[in-house]
Amino acid sequence: METKRLIIVAVGGQGNLLASKVLGEAALLADIPVRMSEIHGMAQRGGVVESAVVFGDAESTIISDGEADVLLGFEPSETLRALNKCNAETVVITNTAPLPPFTVAIGKGTYPDLNELQKLIRQKTARMVAFDAQALAKQAGNFMSLNMVLLGSLIQTGIMPVSAENVKKAIRTSTKKAFVDINIKAFELGFEAAAKAA
């Protein structure tokens, strides 16, 4: 089976580990080989959290620079920072709602211009889907459902070998009961947003 490589980058607390877990569970439902890795050292202290999901026949659980098929970014400047994982064929999906690091607040660095940021990503990759996923999460009923919104748009692109059906099933079994409806709604909103962006 063809290998598909996905990098997810987020800021600690944005819930990307749950997103990759849902993808993994969806792959398990469909009997698709999957391997994942995550670096969550000090995730809760506001650092960057990166996870890699590799579908198909590969043994490696990490993804080298230039080798991601899809880059899914939960925060625009982090998406840009992870551009080295991409190549000219990579599809990038990114939330556009910024979460500036505290270094910006204390004057140690400037947050990139959002239009410029999108232009750069678009220039260097095959395709970019960019939208305010945070707003859609709020619309779904909880700002924490950002991860599910982004999963929705990821699945809409059709690049990952898991179906929307299975991802929704996995959302039902592996996210908190009280949030399942919101999460499904968020997933669907993200799915539609990506369809519109196409």
Place this chain on the structure above:
Amino acid sequence: MHKLLTKNPGQKMLLLGNEAIARGAIEAGVAVASTYPGTPSSEISLNFFQMAQESDLYFEYSTNEKVAMEVAAAAANSGLRSMCVMKHVGVNVAADALMTLAYVGVKGGMVVLTADDPYMFSSQNEQDNRYYAKLSGLPLVEPSSVEEAKDLIAYAFEISEKLQEPVLFRTTTRINHSSAIVTLGKIKVPQTKGDFVKDPFNLVTVPAVSRKLHVKLLENIEKAKEFSEASQYNFITGNGKWGIICNGVSYNYASDAIKELDIADNIRFLRIGFSYPMPEKIIKPFLKACEKVLIIEEGEPYMEEQVKAFAQEEGLILPIRGKAKDLFSRLYEYDPAQVRENIARFFEVPYTPAVKPDISDVPELPQRPPTLCAGCSHRATYYAVKKAAEGLGTIYPTDIGCYTLGVLPPLSTADFLLCMGSSVGTGCGFSASTDKKVISFIGDSTFFHSGIPGLVNAVFNNHNFTLVILDNSTTAMTGHQPHPGVDMQDFNLTGYGRVSIEKVVRAIGVPHVEIIKPYRVNKSIAALKEAIDYEGVSVIISKEACTLYAQSLKKARGKPFYINEKCKDHRECVNELACPAFYIEGERVHINADLCSGCAVCAQICPEKAIVPVRSKEKIRSS
């Protein structure tokens, strides 16, 4: 029921490496498990902790790795299967027990898990603990994948019982923190009641006994070598003339590379999973069948040294390479592309690497280092210490925990760090060797782990320094595990004792002890000034719960604060405290109400008294 206690052999589950390892231990019938938490191993013990509450497993968070090792060693010498889990540097702490345990051996199986951390994702060094096997003479196994990790645990227990020796089980971060689909096996019902049979002339390591035991250990290493040579975890695939030898995760990268480079026909591929003793009888014929050999192992040239020694013994002169400027580094972790490229270069096969985007025109992005949480009590303590020590030119030895993040400006309260507990010992040393004021920082869990002997030393040798114990009632950094100072009722658990840090400090005889509440800024500064002025050992215990943990336990969270129109833009809050809840918008400082924990520290330092709590129903801005 805990998912890892599921009795359904054949069921497939998506598991984190650390979950697979914990499950492996349960399947192997482990009866006693002990640990001191340390990333990347922490989830193994977290799962043990949870499972112990609903099964026969005895599990404990020990005060440090040495104690954990001793607990597990005694269990195994009482005939039970025991396991102790630690991060790689934890083995340094436990090494004293480990080295002689190798002489004494075990009756029940014992597995010592060392979680190495190439690239130092969350560690102070990247030492390669395979050398502990060589140093102690104990067998070492290491998995390449999550699935294999589960099965290898049962195997390690078997080998341990056959040899009557503990077995070292080495992982790296990419095993611990990778996930894959694992097939559950049968759970072996553990033997949970041990019996200790007295045998002092084999178990009490006085010199006369140890001289005998060392002979036995050397014989055991020979036996272990036979196991390694017969092990299904040391295997060869392919029958080409280009040899590749791998261990751990490098095996995955090399497997993928061989496929991608389409060179399987030329390759003879040896995977080492039982890596001490190295399987001589496998490696020597392997070398004879190859024209050249590439050794791929993260960390030190552990296998390379041994393989070259074997080649020398056989008079073989084929090129054997691994660590070299143009090949593999001793630094950091490897990745698939790097392995692919080096395989292609070494065997001279064509290869076009993926084209990375030219990012030269991407503007420099602001860094996003991990930082103390909004409202973290450590930030409050550090602020107070800096105010109290203003103008003194202080040295700040620090220790291991969230509070190490005080190294970042503007707090900049970390000047020296070696290992767990080192803030106290190095505090003694700096005060003896310089005229500078020394203020050391240590967390509560770290204090119990290895801070106490240093403090005893300070009192005995009458050093002149201040030790600030940052007591937030948890082991925060590794995921909020308990420690001896914690009220176990917070975990709904009874039957535990509780040790008071204050009583320990006073009992040691520290002449100046004060407890502060760091959220009370001025009082804290005043108490710290007194402690700093004191000639001799002074201890400040700064007591406030970890705010992240308190919030997760749904313990009271204060009302968020906001900045009103009295703000004159001094920015002392941002520049000196740098709470991550602050952000600048429209040239003004704001507070993100979602992040603010309501600690009120910033409100106390604002010269305009412009930071005030949000009154109910008042409209505030949140991001």
